[in-house]
Amino acid sequence: MNVENTKKQMRKGVLELCILAIISEEETYSTDIIAKLKEAELIVKEGTLYPLLSRLKTAGLLHYNWRESENSPPRKYYFVTEEGTNFLNNLWSSWSQLVSSVNLTTKQLQTVEKLE
16 A cells, blocks of 8 residues: 555645635635645645635635736635635534544554553
8 A cells, every 4th residue: 555645645635624724814826825735745736726726616615806916917816705614614623523533543542552
């Protein structure tokens, strides 16, 4: 079994949560989202972001505004809709529960390993 593949799958599983969390802080340009995801070592490849943003927008969780730039073409700045905020809150609650469960499970496993 390939550990790197499993790690990639785990990162992909939390990308929607992380993208919504990043955008919920302020209207954000896609390059800034990519930079934050790379900094946190969460993005598998840049091409992963754009389909996710499109899917989140189609679901009504994100919207964007076009902003003019002095030195480049207009850019899309994404923001989280009210529905997106509710979805993010639900994801965050589920994530917190999952982390708690994993921590509890691995703590139990660590205790068993110490006894052996």
